[in-house]
Amino acid sequence: MRTATNPSEAAPPPSPETGPGTASASVPDALAALQVNPELGLARAEVDVRRQVHGFNEVAEQKEHPVLKFLGKFWGLSAWMLELIMLLSLVLGHYSDLAIVGALLVFNAVLGFAQERRAAGVMETLRRRLQVSARVLRDANWQVVPARELVPGDIVRVRPGDIVPADLKVLSGTLSVDQSALTGESKDVDKAGGEVLSSGSVVRRGEGNGVVLLTGAKTYFGRTSQLVQIARPKLHIEAVISKLVRWLFVIVGVLLTVVTVLSLVRGTPLVEMIPLVLVLLMSAVPVALPVMFTVSMALGSKELAKRGVLVTRLSASEDAATMDVLCVDKTGTITMNQLAVTGVIPLENAKESDVLFAGALASQEANQDPIDLAFLAAANTHHVFVGVPAVTPVSFTPFDATNRRTEAVVEQGGRRFRVMKGAVRTVAEACGLRPPAIEALEARVRESALKGYRTLAVARGPEAGTPGLVGLVTLYDPPRPDAKQLITALHDLGVPVKMLTGDALAVACEVGTGVGLPKIRRATDLKAASAQAGNEATDLLAGADGLAEVYPEDKYLVVQHLQAAGHVVGMTGDGVNDAPALRQAEVGIAVSTATDVAKGAASVVLTEQGLTDIVALVEQGRTIHQRVLTWIINKISRTILKSAFVAVAFVVTGQFVVSAFAMLLLTFMTDFAKITLATDRVRPSRKPETWNIGGFVTVSVVLGVVMVAEALLFLYLCWSRFDLAPIDGVKDKPLHTFSFLILLYFAVFSVVSARERRWFWATRPSKSLMAALAVEAIVGTVLALVGLPGLAPLPWGQMLAIFGYALVSCLVVNDAVKVVLIKWRVPDAVA
The missing domain is CATH 2.70.150.10 (Calcium-transporting ATPase, cytoplasmic transduction domain A)
Structure with missing residues (x-):
């Protein structure tokens, strides 16, 4: 037709x-x-x-209407608190506060909506790259x-x-x-x-x-455009943050209870206290956390995509940060996956062309299989089809892990015959050879294996009868030039590599030795160890650099044993039988040639062969981890600073040293400036990360207490010199502006210190973070200089004194305290 x-x-x-x-x-x-x-x-x-x-x-794709998504920003704990403050401001007649808080609420919604739309655009780009191919x-x-x-x-x-x-x-x-x-x-x-x-x-x-x-x-199914749903399962860090926020609420709640009781004793109207109480409670709420997480993960995914790594779940970057062992396929990851026929050994009365002819007929170009393509290329190079009668395919049986061979029935000149190629023992048994003959063949195979060659047997015979062995063919898949270097790089990052291959032990040992993985064991050894009581299987895996003669289903067993030993496991795979192992592993990595099912089971899809992209994945994951850790350290210390400073100052002076409006403004300015931590330039750690961050929590609490003491000391020193004592009948108190600035500058400089585990000058912040902190400081300074309702203007001299005190406190005193505490509590962080 x-x-x-x-x-x-x-x-x-x-x-x-x-x-x-x-x-x-x-x-x-x-x-x-x-x-x-x-x-x-x-x-x-x-x-x-x-x-x-x-x-x-x-x-x-059915998408939520943008207007509805935007309106959703006005629903939630942070939004409810703001709306409650607006309601109280309306009841109390504080219309200026009402207008400003309303503006902040809208600004919060617009900024959050814009950042999430940006992140969604990145993930949509990745989704399109993960579509099914045909x-x-x-x-x-x-x-x-x-x-x-x-x-x-x-x-x-x-x-x-x-x-x-x-x-x-x-x-x-x-x-x-x-x-x-x-x-x-x-x-x-x-x-x-x-x-x-x-x-x-x-x-x-x-x-x-x-x-x-x-x-x-x-179609009947009605949906084929998307292979992998870009899901966002609950991240480990979210559980950590939830626990921390609950404790922060407890701390803030206790302090506010003391303040409330004392206020009632001193006769302060309860209705005047409620807005400030709500704002202090809000300081424990991670206002910018969802946006910061989404932006951080999405930007990390975008950066990985540029380097050939497509993430199918946002959690993949987090999991990669904690991965401490990686199991990899040999073919296409450690080797080039470019098989070539390096030798033909005719048997009996066959000729080299007969072996290549039968092997090529037992191959299919449409499958794009490396072994099939190698046979077809060799047959074309030797012109084995030239001058022979046309051959018509009748049937083809593809390779299967259980039979370890391919077969085809073809017709030539009106006669049908069968051809096959595959593992030497499998094909020899199909040809009816007895054990002594098979052992002799395998001896020849071992000789080739010592050179790193893979040997297949080729047979031909009648359609219904027993075929005869016509020859052996050796193929070679050379190691990638950068394989040894990248395996060393992963070892240096604390991620040992274990090579898994279906090849014979001799081939695996030859390749493994060349790339720095000399200790290779058989998969049958692992199965035997698994059947014994005790830790034999765990000990075997711990001492091995890889396993040979692995069936795809064996990979699942390997992952389970490693996880039982307490490891966070990465696993590469490409076939449908690899899917269970990819799903079971914390970091399932589908290689560039993987089937659609393998890609669907994995959390990461590589677009290029080799280990380069996996090194990038580990480093990017640890970079994101460090950014989130900076946010945690800063959040804990700053929440303690704001709540304890207000509470202790009230107990001592009997005054609210900062207004509800000033505290609200401060919360939004500092929290949303910290969104740019998602872009910060950090150095990934040299060891796998962990979410057991008790040491960092201790550091954060101590820094928070130190900053409270410093802020209170400065308030004491400036009480008379800056004439901060409240004056009856004066609504705009300079005390409020002083407290606003001391908290603002401490917020700016504490971020600069917290972002680095060593001295703050060890690395330079990203341009985005530096710009955001600069804008935050400049805007706050201008507001304090000009004055707003609730914020009386301060002289330049006083503002410079506050600025200098905060700078020295955070970047000299507190930075030294941080370095000492981290070396004591978290020594690995500065290793």
Whole structure:
């Protein structure tokens, strides 16, 4: 059947109603209705025409209306407190406070909404890069395209691990598919020629070609545009923050209880106290935390994407920071994944061309499998198909981990015969060889393995009879030039690498030794150790640099044993059988050649081969961890400073040293300036991180207490000199402005100190953080200089004195206290 190649000459594309009718039609009728030749596929011009009619193969995503998302910013603990303060201001007739608090509430909503939209844009970009791809035949050439570009009539090939990208009618092959996403039934269903594969089902076994019947919203499943939902599961750090905030509420609550009781004893009207009480309680609420987390994770994900690492869950960066062991595939990660035939050993009366001829027939180009491509390339190089009668494929049985070989039945000159290639022992047993002969073959294999070569056997025989062994073929996949260097880099980061490979022990040892992983054991040794009581399996893994002769299902066992030993595990994988291990590991990493199912199970998808991207993932994860840790240290110390300063000063002076409005303004200025911590330039730690941060909490509490003492001491020293004593009938008290500035400058300089675990000058802050802190200080200074309702203007001299005192206190005294405390309580942080 001829496929039109010119849009102006092409027959009208099938209408949207064509698909359902073709589902029950025979294969020839379906192909005729769809106007496609299964041997050539659609022409590019025809694809463009059909896409204009049917659109892209995707389902429009339902998104929340931006207006509703914005209005949602006025709902929540922080928003409720602000709205309550506005209500109280209205009742008390403080209309200026009402207007300013309302403006701050709107500013909070706008800033949070804008930052989350920005982060969502980053994640949307990543989502598009994680879409399903499909192998499609166009213009007589097999190619890989995004599944969203499929149109009715496309000829598609599916293999184990693929998510079926559209509704397909099977043209050839026999497959077993998982339709649980559609029907809820967990039992796999067999599909043969003429049957329909529904979009969204997963190919478990077998492979074949199919023609696309329906795409996008017209498919039975109705959604194929997205492989991985960009989920945001509860992060470990959120649990830590929740616990800290609860304790901060307890501390602030106790202090405020004391203040309230004393206020009532001294006759202060309760209604005048409530706004300040609410604001102090609000100081314990992580107002900017959701935005800071989202921006930090999204910017980290964007940075990783530039380096070839796509995250499918925002938690991946956090998990990578705590990962302390990494299990990696040999092929494509440590080696080049560019197999080449390096030697052919004919057996019996066969010739080299006979071995390559049979091996090439037992391969398929459409699969894009490295071994198949190596055989086909060698056959073409040696011109084994030149001058021989045409060969017609009859059937093909793909590689399976249980049989460890590929088979094909072909027809040539009216006669059918069978060819196969695969593991030497497997093929030799299929050829009926006895143990002595098999052992002799394996001895030859071991000789090649010592050089790092992989050896496969090739056989040929009658369709129904026992085949005969025609030869051995050696292949070589050289280590990546940077593999040893990157493995060393991961070791230096405290992440030992364990190589997992299905190759024989001799091959694994040869490759492992070359890249610095000499201690390789067999997977059977691990299984034997697992069957024994005690810690034999754990000890075996601890002393091994990798495992050889690993089946995909063995990886799950490896992950479980490492986790039982207390490790946070990273695992790379590519096949459908790797999915359980990828899901089980804290950091599941799907390599660039992974199947769709493996990518769906992983939390990270690599776009390039090798270990370079994994090093980047670890470093970026630890960078984000350090930024969040800075926020925690600063939040604890600052909350103690604000609440204890106000409470103790009230007990001593009988005055509220800062107004509710000034404290509210301070809270928003400092909290949202700290959002830029998500961009800060920090040095990732050299060891895996942990959320057991008791030492840092101790440091934070001590720093908070020290800052309270410093602020109270300065208040005492300036009480007379700055004439801060309250004057009856004066509403705008200089005391409020003084306290506002001392808390503001302490906030600015404490961030500069807290961001570095050593002396504050060890690293330079990012430009964004420096700019935000500068703006915060300048705006606060201008407000104090000009004056606002509740903030009386202060002279320049007093403001400079406050500024200098805060600078010396935070960047000299407190920084020294911090360094000493961290060396004592968290020595690893400065290692």
